[in-house]
Amino acid sequence: MNEEIIIAGFGGQGVLSMGKILAYSGVMQDMEVSWMPSYGPEMRGGTANVTVILSDSRISSPILKMYDTAIILNQQSMDKFEPFVKPGGVLIYDGNGITRHPERKDIQVYRVDAAEEAARMQSPKTFNMIVLGGYLKIKPLVSLDNVMLGLKKSLPERHHRLLPMNQAAIERGGEIIYKVEA
Amino acid sequence: MKGNEAIAEAAIRCGVDGYFGYPITPQSEVMETLMLLKPWETTGMVVLQAESEIASINMVYGGAGCGKKVMTSSSSPGVSLMQEGLTYLAGAELPCVVVNVVRGGPGLGTIQPAQSDYFQSVKGGGHGDYKLIVLAPASVQEMADFVELAFDLAFKYRNPALILSDGMIGQMMEKVELKPYKNRWTNEEIDQLHPWATTGKPAERERNIITSVELDPNAFERFNHKLQDKYRKMQEEEVRCEQFNCEDADYLLVAYGSSARICQKAMELARAKGLKVGLLRPITLFPYPTREIQALLGHVKGILSVELSEGQMVEDVRLAVDGKVKVEHFGRVGGVVHSPEEVVEALERKIIGG
Numbered sequence: 001m002n003e004e005i006i007i008a009g010f011g012g013q014g015v016l017s018m019g020k021i022l023a024y025s026g027v028m029q030d031m032e033v034s035w036m037p038s039y040g041p042e043m044r045g046g047t048a049n050v051t052v053i054l055s056d057s058r059i060s061s062p063i064l065k066m067y068d069t070a071i072i073l074n075q076q077s078m079d080k081f082e083p084f085v086k087p088g089g090v091l092i093y094d095g096n097g098i099t100r101h102p103e104r105k106d107i108q109v110y111r112v113d114a115a116e117e118a119a120r121m122q123s124p125k126t127f128n129m130i131v132l133g134g135y136l137k138i139k140p141l142v143s144l145d146n147v148m149l150g151l152k153k154s155l156p157e158r159h160h161r162l163l164p165m166n167q168a169a170i171e172r173g174g175e176i177i178y179k180v181e182a
Numbered sequence: 183m184k185g186n187e188a189i190a191e192a193a194i195r196c197g198v199d200g201y202f203g204y205p206i207t208p209q210s211e212v213m214e215t216l217m218l219l220k221p222w223e224t225t226g227m228v229v230l231q232a233e234s235e236i237a238s239i240n241m242v243y244g245g246a247g248c249g250k251k252v253m254t255s256s257s258s259p260g261v262s263l264m265q266e267g268l269t270y271l272a273g274a275e276l277p278c279v280v281v282n283v284v285r286g287g288p289g290l291g292t293i294q295p296a297q298s299d300y301f302q303s304v305k306g307g308g309h310g311d312y313k314l315i316v317l318a319p320a321s322v323q324e325m326a327d328f329v330e331l332a333f334d335l336a337f338k339y340r341n342p343a344l345i346l347s348d349g350m351i352g353q354m355m356e357k358v359e360l361k362p363y364k365n366r367w368t369n370e371e372i373d374q375l376h377p378w379a380t381t382g383k384p385a386e387r388e389r390n391i392i393t394s395v396e397l398d399p400n401a402f403e404r405f406n407h408k409l410q411d412k413y414r415k416m417q418e419e420e421v422r423c424e425q426f427n428c429e430d431a432d433y434l435l436v437a438y439g440s441s442a443r444i445c446q447k448a449m450e451l452a453r454a455k456g457l458k459v460g461l462l463r464p465i466t467l468f469p470y471p472t473r474e475i476q477a478l479l480g481h482v483k484g485i486l487s488v489e490l491s492e493g494q495m496v497e498d499v500r501l502a503v504d505g506k507v508k509v510e511h512f513g514r515v516g517g518v519v520h521s522p523e524e525v526v527e528a529l530e531r532k533i534i535g536g
Contacts, residue, residue, distance in 0.1 A: 020355070027357055035355035039208060039293070060446035062354050065521035 009073025014128030024150030133173020239267030249379025269308030273394030294517025295349030431460030
């Protein structure tokens with residue numbers, strides 16, 4: 001098993017922390033993992049992205065050109081990364097703010113309207129966990145138990161009371177994601 | 183854990199006495215992590231933010247002169263400021279560890295990863311005939327492991343050691359296994375292990391003097407020869423490298439650090455296409471694995487040196503190969519990182535087809 005993922009969106013959407021939680025979940029499940037962020041000024045309000053690799057063998061390059069899965073959270077990232085999903089791969093996106101929807105016919109496209117759902121749940125900060133839940137529904141590579149352990153590891157202790165809310169968001173993401181037919 | 187955080191954790195655990203630094207992206211997490219972990223409350227390690235990189239390296243000089251395990255870290259422009267201090271440390275034969283988490287240059291440059299400080303690191307960035315011991319980690323695990331290795335080599339040879347990393351290895355997170363805590367050396371241990379250290383003059387011996395000045399040219403020539411003997415011994419005994427699929431390789435990639443990780447994937451892609459490609463990853467950049475490269479020339483038909491630069495390490499590959507096979511360079515620069523696919527394409531264009 002080797003899953004190569006790009007997560008991309010605006011700075012502040014929780015892109016990097018979502019990747020971190022996914023990487024920690026992989027560690028909890030005894031996988032090899034790497035987490036390679038974009039960093040620096042581009043994170044301040046610009047676009048942020050992170051490459052996460054989950055594997056059962058030693059990981060070679062932490063930087064990639066083509067991805068098994070792209071999780072896309074704004075239009076710039078759609079334009080940038082849609083061409084780099086491997087044929088047969090998965091593209092997951094949030095429709096909020098997207099003006100040009102995915103056009104490729106040789107990949108599987110899923111939509112998870114997490115921004116809308118987070119607003120409905122009145123917890124905008126769980127946006128990224130809804131997206132993560134959607135991803136895990138499509139690619140159940142790590143168990144929910146291990147995701148929660150990963151989440152616990154990456155959240156500072158003072159925020160541990162928020163764990164149930166995050167778990168609810170992850171579960172909700174799995175419920176609302178749907179396949180966009182080509 | 184991030185590569186930069188691993189440096190900090192490993193420093194505390196291997197019994198470092200002092201860290202002196204000044205923040206700069208992409209290595210600021212080294213000092214941030216040390217400040218967060220507060221080792222002065224546990225091991226007694228001093229962590230100090232100096233007023234500049236020049237101050238940091240001179241604080242290192244002072245600590246090293248007392249036989250203490252001291253280190254600093256910075257990124258390219260900051261390490262340029264340290265060059266005077268480094269040549270003085272080498273001239274005074276003082277052990278210390280410097281970490282360079284390289285970013286794109288020249289000048290203030292960019293904060294994104296690069297490997298364009300190779301010449302500065304391995305050819306002596308300051309004045310005079312001196313060498314640093316240079317280690318190039320290619321994973322977060324090696325960021326942790328090489329701190330202790332660098333100190334071991336630095337004290338063994340009484341010479342500064344440099345860990346040459348970059349923004350990619352510094353910023354990425356991977357799994358890492360940390361070693362158990364070691365005690366810092368006691369004053370008695372320092373006196374015993376490092377009789378040259380300036381720890382106060384006892385009645386029974388002469389003063390220890392730490393200096394890099396010698397006004398008698400004949401004596402200074404002898405001293406320079408002594409330094410060169412030391413560097414030759416390093417070349418004989420301390421070369422480290424890792425080889426992947428080199429035994430049957432028709433074509434060889436040579437790359438270190440982050441570029442070596444990318445080349446591993448490139449090698450897998452090339453092998454999947456039926457090309458017999460191997461990868462040699464220098465772990466020590468000085469001393470350089472010259473002989474290890476030469477040993478492969480019986481079957482290797484061409485070599486691509488891959489580095490995030492305009493072509494620095496390629497010169498050492500060419501020196502090793504001495505014209506026997508074709509050697510070319512490939513690398514993106516200025517903070518742009520090449521993809522494994524680009525490496526394969528360059529190999530096909532410059533070496534296999536060319």
